[in-house]
Amino acid sequence: MRLLPKIDKGCERMEKFDIYITGVGGQGIGLLSEALLRAIDHSEQRGIGADTHGLAQRGGMVSSHLRIGHGAYSVLIMKHSADMVIALERHEALRGMGNYLKKGGTLIYYDTVWQPLEVRLGRAEEIKNEDIEREADKRDVKVVKVLVENLKDSRMQNVVLMSKIAHEGLIPGVTVKHFELALSDLMEGDLLRNNLELFGELSKQG
Amino acid sequence: MKKMGEMLSSSNSGSEIMMGNTAIVRAMLEAGVRVVTSYPGSPTPEIAAAIASIPAERNPMYFEFSVNEKVATEVAFGASINGHLSCVFFKSVGINVAADTFVQLSLMELIGGMVIVLGDDPGASSSQNEQDNRHYAHLSYTPILEPSTPSEAYSMFLEASRLSQEMRMPVIVRLSTHVCHAKEKVEFKELVFQVQDNRPKFSLENGPYIPITAEALKMKRRALKKLEEFRKTTEKSCLNSVIEGSDKSRGVITAGAPFLSLQDVLSLSDKRPDILKLGIVHPLSEKEVVDFLSSHEEVKVLEELDNVIEKEVKAIAYDHKLNTRITGKQDIEDWIGEYTPDKVREVLSRIWPDVVSPPGVETEPIELAPRPAQMCPGCGHRSAFYAIKKVLHASDISVADIGCHTLGYLEPYRVGQVLLCMGHSSGTASGLSLFNDTRRVVAFLGDSTFFHAGLPGIVNAIFNKHNFTLIVMENGTTAMTGHQNHPAVGRNFREVTQKIPVRKVLEGLGVDNIREVDAYNQSKLKQYVEEALAEDGLKVIIAKHPCMLKFTRELRRSGRSLPNPVRVGNKCNRKYICVSDFACPSYQLSDDGSVWVQNDLCIGDRSCVQTCPSDAIASEDR
Numbered sequence: 001m002r003l004l005p006k007i008d009k010g011c012e013r014m015e016k017f018d019i020y021i022t023g024v025g026g027q028g029i030g031l032l033s034e035a036l037l038r039a040i041d042h043s044e045q046r047g048i049g050a051d052t053h054g055l056a057q058r059g060g061m062v063s064s065h066l067r068i069g070h071g072a073y074s075v076l077i078m079k080h081s082a083d084m085v086i087a088l089e090r091h092e093a094l095r096g097m098g099n100y101l102k103k104g105g106t107l108i109y110y111d112t113v114w115q116p117l118e119v120r121l122g123r124a125e126e127i128k129n130e131d132i133e134r135e136a137d138k139r140d141v142k143v144v145k146v147l148v149e150n151l152k153d154s155r156m157q158n159v160v161l162m163s164k165i166a167h168e169g170l171i172p173g174v175t176v177k178h179f180e181l182a183l184s185d186l187m188e189g190d191l192l193r194n195n196l197e198l199f200g201e202l203s204k205q206g
Numbered sequence: 207m208k209k210m211g212e213m214l215s216s217s218n219s220g221s222e223i224m225m226g227n228t229a230i231v232r233a234m235l236e237a238g239v240r241v242v243t244s245y246p247g248s249p250t251p252e253i254a255a256a257i258a259s260i261p262a263e264r265n266p267m268y269f270e271f272s273v274n275e276k277v278a279t280e281v282a283f284g285a286s287i288n289g290h291l292s293c294v295f296f297k298s299v300g301i302n303v304a305a306d307t308f309v310q311l312s313l314m315e316l317i318g319g320m321v322i323v324l325g326d327d328p329g330a331s332s333s334q335n336e337q338d339n340r341h342y343a344h345l346s347y348t349p350i351l352e353p354s355t356p357s358e359a360y361s362m363f364l365e366a367s368r369l370s371q372e373m374r375m376p377v378i379v380r381l382s383t384h385v386c387h388a389k390e391k392v393e394f395k396e397l398v399f400q401v402q403d404n405r406p407k408f409s410l411e412n413g414p415y416i417p418i419t420a421e422a423l424k425m426k427r428r429a430l431k432k433l434e435e436f437r438k439t440t441e442k443s444c445l446n447s448v449i450e451g452s453d454k455s456r457g458v459i460t461a462g463a464p465f466l467s468l469q470d471v472l473s474l475s476d477k478r479p480d481i482l483k484l485g486i487v488h489p490l491s492e493k494e495v496v497d498f499l500s501s502h503e504e505v506k507v508l509e510e511l512d513n514v515i516e517k518e519v520k521a522i523a524y525d526h527k528l529n530t531r532i533t534g535k536q537d538i539e540d541w542i543g544e545y546t547p548d549k550v551r552e553v554l555s556r557i558w559p560d561v562v563s564p565p566g567v568e569t570e571p572i573e574l575a576p577r578p579a580q581m582c583p584g585c586g587h588r589s590a591f592y593a594i595k596k597v598l599h600a601s602d603i604s605v606a607d608i609g610c611h612t613l614g615y616l617e618p619y620r621v622g623q624v625l626l627c628m629g630h631s632s633g634t635a636s637g638l639s640l641f642n643d644t645r646r647v648v649a650f651l652g653d654s655t656f657f658h659a660g661l662p663g664i665v666n667a668i669f670n671k672h673n674f675t676l677i678v679m680e681n682g683t684t685a686m687t688g689h690q691n692h693p694a695v696g697r698n699f700r701e702v703t704q705k706i707p708v709r710k711v712l713e714g715l716g717v718d719n720i721r722e723v724d725a726y727n728q729s730k731l732k733q734y735v736e737e738a739l740a741e742d743g744l745k746v747i748i749a750k751h752p753c754m755l756k757f758t759r760e761l762r763r764s765g766r767s768l769p770n771p772v773r774v775g776n777k778c779n780r781k782y783i784c785v786s787d788f789a790c791p792s793y794q795l796s797d798d799g800s801v802w803v804q805n806d807l808c809i810g811d812r813s814c815v816q817t818c819p820s821d822a823i824a825s826e827d828r
Contacts, residue, residue: 094572
């Protein structure tokens with residue numbers, strides 16, 4: 001038998017920062033969460049996380065949990081307690097905010113729409129940006145909406161979000177440099193060059 | 207770029223961010239595992255992906271995806287009794303397929319050692335149930351180590367290998383979905399590649415290996431003795447641990463991922479009970495349990511799924527005449543679902559409201575259309591289901607099987623009405639066709655599943671002259687778990703191999719009524735299904751189309767671009783077949799009632815073009 005360290009109240013020990021990432025299968029959420037986790041690690045903070053989807057096919061709701069700090073134990077975040085929700089799609093932005101974001105948290109989302117089946121069947125309304133703003137107001141949530149017109153490859157939307165998060169400093173202690181190091185861990189050659197270029201360009205646009 | 211395979215096979219010690227499944231592979235190499243086998247299934251297929259990433263010249267391990275979990279277990283067993291440390295891994299329900307073989311392992315002298323890595327799926331997020339496989343360990347006298355984190359997965363695999371080799375017995379490392387997929391920085395030790403000893407060491411001196419009549423009981427006696435010895439050897443193991451709290455009168459006994467959830471929940475509280483965290487969940491360390499019980503007035507057994515530890519702890523307390531108040535499962539809900547931090551808070555607040563309050567009522571919930579998994583754009587299964595639905599009567603019975611095509615049961619297709627497990631469809635359809643002259647029976651089967659467990663049901667249908675239509679949905683891969691090769695592909699995990707075509711197998715079995723059609727050819731498929739449904743006996747239709755997710759990935763990887771997406775032209779008269787009946791997710795509905803194509807989704811496959819009654823679907827120019 002061994003004796004493990006005692007549990008502290010998370011807040012006594014250090015700030016805990018929980019990030020819930022959500023989108024639709026096929027949007028590249030895996031790369032986004034892997035890069036964020038690595039950026040957190042490069043910032044010399046403890047990070048843990050998990051992607052919560054098991055199946056390969058696209059189209060279903062997928063999510064990923066990331067937790068920073070020594071007060072985080074499970075890789076899964078409790079409902080209504082995330083400090084930040086990152087969404088790759090507008091419907092999932094609203095769902096993620098409703099289920100996971102805490103009052104006063106930050107929602108950052110890419111403004112694209114992949115309609116869920118019920119919307120396509122005409123049984124539910126498509127979610128608009130105004131719907132998100134209205135619900136965000138009720139929860140005192142800061143909303144950052146991201147969209148790049150004429151992005152040459154939609155599979156780079158995740159990198160666009162990452163760039164915004166990095167340049168706005170939305171994750172405590174994690175800087176642009178840490179994100180660049182994370183991308184360099186994960187890709188090479190043209191892919192890395194293109195992504196780093198896009199990453200840099202977006203900062204100029206603010 | 208950091209290359210996973212190089213990191214995994216590096217001789218140096220170090221640390222890296224990795225998921226539990228990957229950490230297991232580093233441990234395999236350090237432990238000196240020679241043979242690894244599996245059949246793909248969530249949450250474990252990333253173990254194979256990690257093995258695949260290791261450069262061949264630095265990988266001493268033989269790996270194969272076998273045709274099913276039973277064969278995989280047998281291959282690993284055979285290697286072990288020849289002196290090689292082996293490992294078989296599969297998903298939760300995989301052990302049901304392997305069971306006939308698995309339950310015999312503890313009877314055998316496994317001279318090389320053998321570790322079984324189980325990926326249980328509490329919450330059934332990618333399985334047909336959330337069965338608790340600790341029961342299998344009890345019925346087969348097999349020890350289980352249960353990690354909570356990727357770091358523990360790594361260290362416990364090493365410990366399991368050591369114990370298995372030393373005691374020549376099977377040892378289970380039981381992971382669950384969020385241990386497999388959890389990511390953290392894992393510190394690993396040096397890797398020393400041992401000189402390989404390839405001499406086949408199988409010897410009857412280590413036997414008996416034939417468990418017949420009296421030998422079977424002798425072998426059982428040996429298995430029980432080993433289990434007891436295992437209990438003694440590990441009684442004071444550092445795999446079990448205690449975390450002291452602030453409330454010394456109360457304690458919690460827990461294990462695995464729920465241990466982490468518990469700590470999250472208790473970090474909200476000022477009254478923290480002591481925790482006994484079990485790393486070895488079978489056989490239980492009686493001494494540790496007695497010590498913990500006798501030093502607390504009240505102990506909660508907090509375990510995911512069934513009450514396996516609870517029953518044992520209560521029995522131990524009875525035997526030792528301890529009057530500690532032991533609380534286990536209180537409610538049916540305690541038996542169901544993954545023990546996430548939210549779930550643990552709910553469970554704990556029910557018995558100790560003074561320790562933690564129930565999850566609070568937050569701002570009014572947001573009502574939103576759900577987004578279940580669905581078939582990909584261009585999926586051949588969609589084209590097939592759309593066509594087949596048109597010729598099925600409401601009274602017909604359709605039998606689903608496991609695979610991406612299971613999703614045909616969802617709206618708007620609603621094809622596939624009953625599902626048990628891998629390969630059940632032919633057997634179930636046979637039973638449904640008995641005493642049945644009025645309702646036609648159609649069964650579905652995927653191609654990987656055809657080889658996995660589909661064949662006996664088909665042979666039985668020929669042998670016993672059953673009467674149904676079997677539609678084999680052949681997409682050329684094991685798609686749902688990430689595109690692993692199967693026997694009809696012509697390539698195994700390592701190399702090019704002989705193709706075993708589905709059609710030839712059927713012909714060889716004696717199926718004489720076979721039709722084959724591209725799943726995109728909807729009119730032909732409809733015709734074939736109509737014809738087959740009118741005939742007697744076993745009729746097989748092979749509806750073939752390559753998995754388009756795999757196809758488009760390979761196309762992009764080779765630097766080629768996809769065909770142009772389609773667009774909805776002005777001939778559209780808003781019948782909405784594309785959106786509502788064919789229901790490819792690329793088709794989106796505008797507020798004004800017009801239909802548009804989401805170009806991020808459309809792969810330009812054009813399988814939808816034939817479904818438009820007004821011929822309004824055209825290719826986008828770009």
